[in-house]
Amino acid sequence: MKTILFLLSLIVISINLSCSSKRPKGQTEAEILYKESKQFMEDGQYLLAIEKLNKIQSEFPFSYYATPSELLRADIYFAQKNFQEAAASYKVFLDLHPRHEKESYVLYKLSESYFKQLPSTHDRDLESGKKAIVSYKRLLRKFPNSSFVKDARLKINECKEMIKLKEMYVADFYFRTKVFVSARYRYLGIIKDYKEKPLINLAIERVLWSSYRLKEFSECSSYYKNYRSLVSGEYKSKIERLGEKCRKALKNS
Secondary structure, three states: OHHHHHHHHHHHHHHHHHHHHOOOOOOOHHHHHHHHHHHHHHOOOHHHHHHHHHHHHHHOOOOOOHHHHHHHHHHHHHHOOOHHHHHHHHHHHHHHOOOOOOHHHHHHHHHHHHHOOOOOOOOOOOHHHHHHHHHHHHHHHHOOOOOOHHHHHHHHHHHHHHHHHHHHHHHHHHHHOOOHHHHHHHHHHHHHHOOOHHHHHHHHHHHHHHHHHOOOHHHHHHHHHHHHHHOOOOHHHHHHHHHHHHHHHHHHO
16 A cells, blocks of 8 residues: 555656646746746647636736736637637727737737627627727728738628628618618618618618608608619619609698
C-alpha cells in the first residue's frame, strides 16, 4: 500500500512539473498568463483561456497586459460564437480605448458580431442588422483604406437587402389583413427609402388602394398626383385607373 501511494505521489509530482515546464516564458506573471490564455484559445479551450484572463484582471489590473487581455476576451467570445457577449466586449473596449492602435480591427469585429446575429430569414427581428450597418459605416468613415473595407461594403448591402425585404413583408402583412393605415405608412416609407422600380410600383399602387379603402379620397388623389410620374411599365395603367376611382369617389362624396 505504501509503495502504491509513493508511486502515485511521484506521478502527481511529475505531472505538476511537466505542466509547469510547459508554461510559456515571460518577464512577468501577467505576460505568462496572457500567453497561456492565447494558447488555450488557439487550442479551443475557451473556459481555461477565460480563467487566465480573469486572473490577470483580478491580480494584475494595472499591468501592460490588462488592455490586450480585454481585447483577447472579446476575441474568445467571438470564437465561441457568443456574438452578443463579443459585441458587448468590443464596444466596451472601444469606449475605454477610443484611439487604440487596433481600433480598425475592433470596429470590424464589433460589426461582425452584430452581423453574425442576423437571423436566417427576413421575417424576424433585424435590429442586429441595423446595428451592423451603423458599425460598418463607422469603420468605412474612419478607416477608408483598411483591409476590411471590401467585406464591410458587402455586408452592409446584405443587411440592407434583408431590411428591405422585412419592410415589404410587414407592409404586405398589414395590407393583407386590411390594416390599411399601417400598410400605407409602411409603403410610403418604402417609396421614400428605396429606388427599385418593381418595389416602387407595387408600393405606390398599394398606397392608393389603402387610401381608397380608408375612404380618404382626397389623400388618394394627392398621392396619385405626387407619385404617378414614378410609376413604370404595366403599373402605369393600374395607377391611372386607381387615380380615376379616387377622383370619382372624391367628387361624389
